[in-house]
Amino acid sequence: MSEIGSALLVFALLLISTSLGVWVRPLLPEEHKAHETVQLIQLVIGMLVTFAALVLGLMTASAKASFDTESNGLRGFAADLIEFDTTLREYGSSTDEARRLLGQYTAAAIASTWPREPAPPGDYPRNIGSQDNSQQLESVRLGDMLTAVGTQLRQLQTHDPLQQRTLDDALKQYRRTVDARWKIIEEAHSSISMPFLMTLTFWLCVIFLSFGLIAPRNALAWVTISLGAVSIASAIYVIVDLDTPFSGPIVVSSSPMRDALAHLTR
Structure with a gap:
Protein backbone atom coordinates (compact mmCIF):
# COMPACT_ATOMS: atom_id res chain seq x y z
CA MET A 1 0.00 0.00 0.00
CA SER A 2 1.23 3.51 -0.81
CA GLU A 3 2.18 6.10 1.78
CA ILE A 4 -0.94 8.19 1.16
CA GLY A 5 -3.17 5.12 1.15
CA SER A 6 -1.80 3.93 4.49
CA ALA A 7 -2.26 7.36 6.09
CA LEU A 8 -5.81 7.78 4.74
CA LEU A 9 -6.79 4.30 5.89
CA VAL A 10 -5.54 4.95 9.42
CA PHE A 11 -7.26 8.35 9.50
CA ALA A 12 -10.57 6.84 8.35
CA LEU A 13 -10.37 3.99 10.87
CA LEU A 14 -9.71 6.41 13.73
CA LEU A 15 -12.68 8.58 12.82
CA ILE A 16 -14.91 5.53 12.40
CA SER A 17 -13.82 4.26 15.82
CA THR A 18 -14.62 7.63 17.39
CA SER A 19 -18.03 7.73 15.69
CA LEU A 20 -18.76 4.23 16.92
CA GLY A 21 -17.99 5.30 20.46
CA VAL A 22 -20.27 8.34 20.14
CA TRP A 23 -23.06 6.15 18.72
CA VAL A 24 -22.75 3.49 21.45
CA ARG A 25 -22.64 5.93 24.37
CA PRO A 26 -26.39 6.79 24.50
CA LEU A 27 -27.22 3.07 24.33
CA LEU A 28 -25.28 2.24 27.48
CA PRO A 29 -27.09 1.88 30.83
CA GLU A 30 -26.60 4.74 33.27
CA GLU A 31 -24.41 2.67 35.61
CA HIS A 32 -21.91 2.32 32.77
CA LYS A 33 -21.60 6.10 32.69
CA ALA A 34 -20.73 6.44 36.36
CA HIS A 35 -17.72 8.47 37.43
CA GLU A 36 -15.79 5.36 38.51
CA THR A 37 -16.32 3.77 35.10
CA VAL A 38 -15.12 6.91 33.32
CA GLN A 39 -12.01 6.96 35.52
CA LEU A 40 -11.30 3.34 34.66
CA ILE A 41 -11.65 4.09 30.95
CA GLN A 42 -9.27 7.02 31.29
CA LEU A 43 -6.69 4.79 33.03
CA VAL A 44 -6.90 2.19 30.27
CA ILE A 45 -6.65 4.93 27.62
CA GLY A 46 -3.57 6.31 29.36
CA MET A 47 -1.94 2.88 29.31
CA LEU A 48 -2.72 2.34 25.61
CA VAL A 49 -1.58 5.86 24.71
CA THR A 50 1.76 5.15 26.38
CA PHE A 51 2.18 1.89 24.49
CA ALA A 52 1.13 3.43 21.18
CA ALA A 53 3.44 6.43 21.62
CA LEU A 54 6.36 4.13 22.43
CA VAL A 55 5.71 1.94 19.39
CA LEU A 56 5.26 4.95 17.08
CA GLY A 57 8.55 6.37 18.30
CA LEU A 58 10.37 3.08 17.79
CA MET A 59 8.91 2.65 14.29
CA THR A 60 9.87 6.20 13.34
CA ALA A 61 13.42 5.68 14.61
CA SER A 62 13.68 2.33 12.79
CA ALA A 63 12.39 3.78 9.50
CA LYS A 64 14.74 6.76 9.77
CA ALA A 65 17.70 4.48 10.53
CA SER A 66 16.84 2.32 7.50
CA PHE A 67 16.57 5.43 5.31
CA ASP A 68 19.93 6.75 6.53
CA THR A 69 21.55 3.35 5.96
CA GLU A 70 20.33 3.30 2.37
CA SER A 71 21.48 6.88 1.84
CA ASN A 72 24.95 6.11 3.22
CA GLY A 73 25.10 2.95 1.15
CA LEU A 74 24.38 4.94 -1.99
CA ARG A 75 27.15 7.40 -1.15
CA GLY A 76 29.55 4.49 -0.68
CA PHE A 77 28.44 3.00 -4.00
CA ALA A 78 29.07 6.31 -5.78
CA ALA A 79 32.52 6.50 -4.19
CA ASP A 80 33.26 2.95 -5.37
CA LEU A 81 32.28 3.94 -8.92
CA ILE A 82 34.64 6.91 -8.85
CA GLU A 83 37.52 4.86 -7.43
CA PHE A 84 36.87 2.12 -9.97
CA ASP A 85 36.89 4.60 -12.85
CA THR A 86 40.10 6.20 -11.56
CA THR A 87 41.86 2.84 -11.60
CA LEU A 88 40.63 2.14 -15.14
CA ARG A 89 41.94 5.54 -16.20
CA HIS A 189 13.16 -3.59 0.67
CA SER A 190 10.55 -2.55 3.22
CA SER A 191 11.41 -3.39 6.83
CA ILE A 192 7.99 -2.62 8.34
CA SER A 193 6.17 -5.67 9.70
CA MET A 194 2.55 -5.49 8.50
CA PRO A 195 1.18 -7.52 11.45
CA PHE A 196 2.99 -5.14 13.77
CA LEU A 197 1.53 -2.11 11.97
CA MET A 198 -1.95 -3.68 12.07
CA THR A 199 -1.61 -4.27 15.82
CA LEU A 200 -0.63 -0.64 16.34
CA THR A 201 -3.60 0.49 14.25
CA PHE A 202 -5.89 -1.67 16.41
CA TRP A 203 -4.54 -0.03 19.58
CA LEU A 204 -5.13 3.40 18.09
CA CYS A 205 -8.69 2.46 17.10
CA VAL A 206 -9.39 1.32 20.67
CA ILE A 207 -8.04 4.63 21.99
CA PHE A 208 -10.25 6.70 19.69
CA LEU A 209 -13.24 4.47 20.43
CA SER A 210 -12.72 5.33 24.09
CA PHE A 211 -12.50 9.02 23.16
CA GLY A 212 -15.91 8.73 21.54
CA LEU A 213 -17.35 7.14 24.70
CA ILE A 214 -16.25 9.88 27.08
CA ALA A 215 -15.88 12.98 24.91
CA PRO A 216 -18.48 15.75 25.24
CA ARG A 217 -20.74 16.30 22.24
CA ASN A 218 -19.57 19.65 20.95
CA ALA A 219 -17.69 20.99 17.95
CA LEU A 220 -14.47 21.69 19.84
CA ALA A 221 -14.22 18.08 21.00
CA TRP A 222 -14.72 16.81 17.45
CA VAL A 223 -12.15 19.21 16.05
CA THR A 224 -9.63 18.17 18.69
CA ILE A 225 -10.18 14.47 18.01
CA SER A 226 -9.94 15.05 14.26
CA LEU A 227 -6.66 16.92 14.67
CA GLY A 228 -5.33 14.04 16.74
CA ALA A 229 -6.33 11.59 14.02
CA VAL A 230 -4.63 13.76 11.38
CA SER A 231 -1.45 13.91 13.46
CA ILE A 232 -1.29 10.15 13.91
CA ALA A 233 -2.09 9.53 10.23
CA SER A 234 0.71 11.92 9.23
CA ALA A 235 3.11 10.02 11.49
CA ILE A 236 2.14 6.76 9.75
CA TYR A 237 2.66 8.52 6.40
CA VAL A 238 6.19 9.58 7.35
CA ILE A 239 7.05 6.11 8.66
CA VAL A 240 5.87 4.33 5.50
CA ASP A 241 7.53 6.93 3.26
CA LEU A 242 10.87 6.67 5.04
CA ASP A 243 10.64 2.89 4.76
CA THR A 244 10.51 3.18 0.93
CA PRO A 245 13.66 5.25 0.26
CA PHE A 246 13.29 5.41 -3.52
CA SER A 247 9.61 6.34 -3.79
CA GLY A 248 7.32 9.00 -2.40
CA PRO A 249 8.14 12.61 -1.51
CA ILE A 250 10.98 11.62 0.84
CA VAL A 251 13.60 9.87 -1.30
CA VAL A 252 17.31 9.24 -1.13
CA SER A 253 19.16 12.03 -2.92
Whole structure:
Protein backbone atom coordinates (compact mmCIF):
# COMPACT_ATOMS: atom_id res chain seq x y z
CA MET A 1 0.00 0.00 0.00
CA SER A 2 1.23 3.51 -0.81
CA GLU A 3 2.18 6.10 1.78
CA ILE A 4 -0.94 8.19 1.16
CA GLY A 5 -3.17 5.12 1.15
CA SER A 6 -1.80 3.93 4.49
CA ALA A 7 -2.26 7.36 6.09
CA LEU A 8 -5.81 7.78 4.74
CA LEU A 9 -6.79 4.30 5.89
CA VAL A 10 -5.54 4.95 9.42
CA PHE A 11 -7.26 8.35 9.50
CA ALA A 12 -10.57 6.84 8.35
CA LEU A 13 -10.37 3.99 10.87
CA LEU A 14 -9.71 6.41 13.73
CA LEU A 15 -12.68 8.58 12.82
CA ILE A 16 -14.91 5.53 12.40
CA SER A 17 -13.82 4.26 15.82
CA THR A 18 -14.62 7.63 17.39
CA SER A 19 -18.03 7.73 15.69
CA LEU A 20 -18.76 4.23 16.92
CA GLY A 21 -17.99 5.30 20.46
CA VAL A 22 -20.27 8.34 20.14
CA TRP A 23 -23.06 6.15 18.72
CA VAL A 24 -22.75 3.49 21.45
CA ARG A 25 -22.64 5.93 24.37
CA PRO A 26 -26.39 6.79 24.50
CA LEU A 27 -27.22 3.07 24.33
CA LEU A 28 -25.28 2.24 27.48
CA PRO A 29 -27.09 1.88 30.83
CA GLU A 30 -26.60 4.74 33.27
CA GLU A 31 -24.41 2.67 35.61
CA HIS A 32 -21.91 2.32 32.77
CA LYS A 33 -21.60 6.10 32.69
CA ALA A 34 -20.73 6.44 36.36
CA HIS A 35 -17.72 8.47 37.43
CA GLU A 36 -15.79 5.36 38.51
CA THR A 37 -16.32 3.77 35.10
CA VAL A 38 -15.12 6.91 33.32
CA GLN A 39 -12.01 6.96 35.52
CA LEU A 40 -11.30 3.34 34.66
CA ILE A 41 -11.65 4.09 30.95
CA GLN A 42 -9.27 7.02 31.29
CA LEU A 43 -6.69 4.79 33.03
CA VAL A 44 -6.90 2.19 30.27
CA ILE A 45 -6.65 4.93 27.62
CA GLY A 46 -3.57 6.31 29.36
CA MET A 47 -1.94 2.88 29.31
CA LEU A 48 -2.72 2.34 25.61
CA VAL A 49 -1.58 5.86 24.71
CA THR A 50 1.76 5.15 26.38
CA PHE A 51 2.18 1.89 24.49
CA ALA A 52 1.13 3.43 21.18
CA ALA A 53 3.44 6.43 21.62
CA LEU A 54 6.36 4.13 22.43
CA VAL A 55 5.71 1.94 19.39
CA LEU A 56 5.26 4.95 17.08
CA GLY A 57 8.55 6.37 18.30
CA LEU A 58 10.37 3.08 17.79
CA MET A 59 8.91 2.65 14.29
CA THR A 60 9.87 6.20 13.34
CA ALA A 61 13.42 5.68 14.61
CA SER A 62 13.68 2.33 12.79
CA ALA A 63 12.39 3.78 9.50
CA LYS A 64 14.74 6.76 9.77
CA ALA A 65 17.70 4.48 10.53
CA SER A 66 16.84 2.32 7.50
CA PHE A 67 16.57 5.43 5.31
CA ASP A 68 19.93 6.75 6.53
CA THR A 69 21.55 3.35 5.96
CA GLU A 70 20.33 3.30 2.37
CA SER A 71 21.48 6.88 1.84
CA ASN A 72 24.95 6.11 3.22
CA GLY A 73 25.10 2.95 1.15
CA LEU A 74 24.38 4.94 -1.99
CA ARG A 75 27.15 7.40 -1.15
CA GLY A 76 29.55 4.49 -0.68
CA PHE A 77 28.44 3.00 -4.00
CA ALA A 78 29.07 6.31 -5.78
CA ALA A 79 32.52 6.50 -4.19
CA ASP A 80 33.26 2.95 -5.37
CA LEU A 81 32.28 3.94 -8.92
CA ILE A 82 34.64 6.91 -8.85
CA GLU A 83 37.52 4.86 -7.43
CA PHE A 84 36.87 2.12 -9.97
CA ASP A 85 36.89 4.60 -12.85
CA THR A 86 40.10 6.20 -11.56
CA THR A 87 41.86 2.84 -11.60
CA LEU A 88 40.63 2.14 -15.14
CA ARG A 89 41.94 5.54 -16.20
CA GLU A 90 45.35 4.70 -14.71
CA TYR A 91 45.51 1.45 -16.69
CA GLY A 92 45.48 3.25 -20.00
CA SER A 93 43.50 3.58 -23.20
CA SER A 94 42.74 -0.14 -23.31
CA THR A 95 40.01 0.41 -20.72
CA ASP A 96 38.20 3.13 -22.69
CA GLU A 97 35.40 0.73 -23.66
CA ALA A 98 34.99 -0.45 -20.07
CA ARG A 99 34.86 3.15 -18.87
CA ARG A 100 32.26 3.99 -21.51
CA LEU A 101 30.08 1.07 -20.40
CA LEU A 102 30.51 2.10 -16.76
CA GLY A 103 29.39 5.64 -17.59
CA GLN A 104 26.36 4.32 -19.50
CA TYR A 105 25.46 2.09 -16.55
CA THR A 106 25.66 4.99 -14.10
CA ALA A 107 23.52 7.26 -16.29
CA ALA A 108 20.92 4.53 -16.85
CA ALA A 109 20.84 3.75 -13.13
CA ILE A 110 20.13 7.41 -12.33
CA ALA A 111 17.41 7.67 -14.98
CA SER A 112 15.61 4.50 -13.84
CA THR A 113 15.97 4.95 -10.08
CA TRP A 114 14.85 8.60 -10.04
CA PRO A 115 12.38 8.75 -12.96
CA ARG A 116 10.77 11.96 -11.66
CA GLU A 117 14.04 13.88 -11.87
CA PRO A 118 15.68 15.14 -15.09
CA ALA A 119 17.50 12.31 -16.86
CA PRO A 120 21.26 12.70 -17.37
CA PRO A 121 22.36 13.70 -20.88
CA GLY A 122 24.20 11.30 -23.08
CA ASP A 123 23.84 8.09 -25.06
CA TYR A 124 22.61 5.21 -22.87
CA PRO A 125 19.58 2.88 -22.67
CA ARG A 126 16.58 4.95 -21.60
CA ASN A 127 13.81 2.36 -21.70
CA ILE A 128 14.87 0.31 -18.73
CA GLY A 129 11.67 1.27 -16.90
CA SER A 130 10.87 3.59 -14.00
CA GLN A 131 10.77 2.17 -10.53
CA ASP A 132 7.48 2.69 -8.70
CA ASN A 133 8.73 1.40 -5.35
CA SER A 134 11.80 0.06 -3.63
CA GLN A 135 10.74 -3.57 -4.16
CA GLN A 136 11.39 -3.09 -7.92
CA LEU A 137 14.78 -1.42 -7.57
CA GLU A 138 16.59 -4.40 -9.09
CA SER A 139 16.87 -4.34 -12.89
CA VAL A 140 18.19 -7.22 -14.97
CA ARG A 141 19.27 -4.88 -17.76
CA LEU A 142 21.24 -2.69 -15.37
CA GLY A 143 22.90 -5.78 -13.95
CA ASP A 144 23.84 -6.93 -17.44
CA MET A 145 25.38 -3.53 -18.18
CA LEU A 146 27.59 -3.78 -15.11
CA THR A 147 28.48 -7.39 -15.95
CA ALA A 148 29.64 -6.21 -19.39
CA VAL A 149 32.18 -3.95 -17.66
CA GLY A 150 33.67 -6.95 -15.86
CA THR A 151 33.75 -8.94 -19.10
CA GLN A 152 35.72 -6.16 -20.77
CA LEU A 153 38.27 -6.15 -17.93
CA ARG A 154 38.80 -9.92 -18.03
CA GLN A 155 39.55 -9.72 -21.75
CA LEU A 156 42.45 -7.29 -21.27
CA GLN A 157 45.99 -8.43 -21.92
CA THR A 158 48.65 -6.95 -19.66
CA HIS A 159 52.17 -6.14 -20.93
CA ASP A 160 54.12 -5.50 -17.74
CA PRO A 161 53.85 -6.13 -13.97
CA LEU A 162 52.55 -2.60 -13.32
CA GLN A 163 49.61 -3.12 -15.65
CA GLN A 164 48.95 -6.50 -14.06
CA ARG A 165 48.78 -4.99 -10.59
CA THR A 166 46.52 -2.21 -11.87
CA LEU A 167 44.24 -4.75 -13.53
CA ASP A 168 44.10 -6.81 -10.35
CA ASP A 169 43.12 -3.68 -8.41
CA ALA A 170 40.46 -2.88 -11.01
CA LEU A 171 38.95 -6.37 -10.78
CA LYS A 172 38.84 -6.13 -6.98
CA GLN A 173 37.14 -2.73 -7.20
CA TYR A 174 34.71 -4.11 -9.78
CA ARG A 175 33.71 -6.89 -7.40
CA ARG A 176 33.34 -4.38 -4.57
CA THR A 177 31.12 -2.24 -6.80
CA VAL A 178 28.89 -5.21 -7.66
CA ASP A 179 28.63 -6.14 -3.98
CA ALA A 180 27.69 -2.56 -3.08
CA ARG A 181 24.99 -2.56 -5.76
CA TRP A 182 23.38 -5.71 -4.40
CA LYS A 183 23.59 -4.40 -0.85
CA ILE A 184 21.65 -1.29 -1.90
CA ILE A 185 19.04 -3.42 -3.66
CA GLU A 186 18.51 -5.70 -0.67
CA GLU A 187 18.44 -2.89 1.90
CA ALA A 188 15.84 -1.01 -0.16
CA HIS A 189 13.16 -3.59 0.67
CA SER A 190 10.55 -2.55 3.22
CA SER A 191 11.41 -3.39 6.83
CA ILE A 192 7.99 -2.62 8.34
CA SER A 193 6.17 -5.67 9.70
CA MET A 194 2.55 -5.49 8.50
CA PRO A 195 1.18 -7.52 11.45
CA PHE A 196 2.99 -5.14 13.77
CA LEU A 197 1.53 -2.11 11.97
CA MET A 198 -1.95 -3.68 12.07
CA THR A 199 -1.61 -4.27 15.82
CA LEU A 200 -0.63 -0.64 16.34
CA THR A 201 -3.60 0.49 14.25
CA PHE A 202 -5.89 -1.67 16.41
CA TRP A 203 -4.54 -0.03 19.58
CA LEU A 204 -5.13 3.40 18.09
CA CYS A 205 -8.69 2.46 17.10
CA VAL A 206 -9.39 1.32 20.67
CA ILE A 207 -8.04 4.63 21.99
CA PHE A 208 -10.25 6.70 19.69
CA LEU A 209 -13.24 4.47 20.43
CA SER A 210 -12.72 5.33 24.09
CA PHE A 211 -12.50 9.02 23.16
CA GLY A 212 -15.91 8.73 21.54
CA LEU A 213 -17.35 7.14 24.70
CA ILE A 214 -16.25 9.88 27.08
CA ALA A 215 -15.88 12.98 24.91
CA PRO A 216 -18.48 15.75 25.24
CA ARG A 217 -20.74 16.30 22.24
CA ASN A 218 -19.57 19.65 20.95
CA ALA A 219 -17.69 20.99 17.95
CA LEU A 220 -14.47 21.69 19.84
CA ALA A 221 -14.22 18.08 21.00
CA TRP A 222 -14.72 16.81 17.45
CA VAL A 223 -12.15 19.21 16.05
CA THR A 224 -9.63 18.17 18.69
CA ILE A 225 -10.18 14.47 18.01
CA SER A 226 -9.94 15.05 14.26
CA LEU A 227 -6.66 16.92 14.67
CA GLY A 228 -5.33 14.04 16.74
CA ALA A 229 -6.33 11.59 14.02
CA VAL A 230 -4.63 13.76 11.38
CA SER A 231 -1.45 13.91 13.46
CA ILE A 232 -1.29 10.15 13.91
CA ALA A 233 -2.09 9.53 10.23
CA SER A 234 0.71 11.92 9.23
CA ALA A 235 3.11 10.02 11.49
CA ILE A 236 2.14 6.76 9.75
CA TYR A 237 2.66 8.52 6.40
CA VAL A 238 6.19 9.58 7.35
CA ILE A 239 7.05 6.11 8.66
CA VAL A 240 5.87 4.33 5.50
CA ASP A 241 7.53 6.93 3.26
CA LEU A 242 10.87 6.67 5.04
CA ASP A 243 10.64 2.89 4.76
CA THR A 244 10.51 3.18 0.93
CA PRO A 245 13.66 5.25 0.26
CA PHE A 246 13.29 5.41 -3.52
CA SER A 247 9.61 6.34 -3.79
CA GLY A 248 7.32 9.00 -2.40
CA PRO A 249 8.14 12.61 -1.51
CA ILE A 250 10.98 11.62 0.84
CA VAL A 251 13.60 9.87 -1.30
CA VAL A 252 17.31 9.24 -1.13
CA SER A 253 19.16 12.03 -2.92
CA SER A 254 20.54 11.29 -6.39
CA SER A 255 23.38 13.80 -5.92
CA PRO A 256 26.09 11.22 -5.09
CA MET A 257 25.34 9.25 -8.25
CA ARG A 258 25.21 12.39 -10.36
CA ASP A 259 28.57 13.48 -8.92
CA ALA A 260 29.98 10.07 -9.79
CA LEU A 261 28.62 10.35 -13.34
CA ALA A 262 30.22 13.78 -13.73
CA HIS A 263 33.56 12.25 -12.71
CA LEU A 264 33.14 9.28 -15.06
CA THR A 265 32.33 11.40 -18.12
CA ARG A 266 34.83 14.19 -17.71
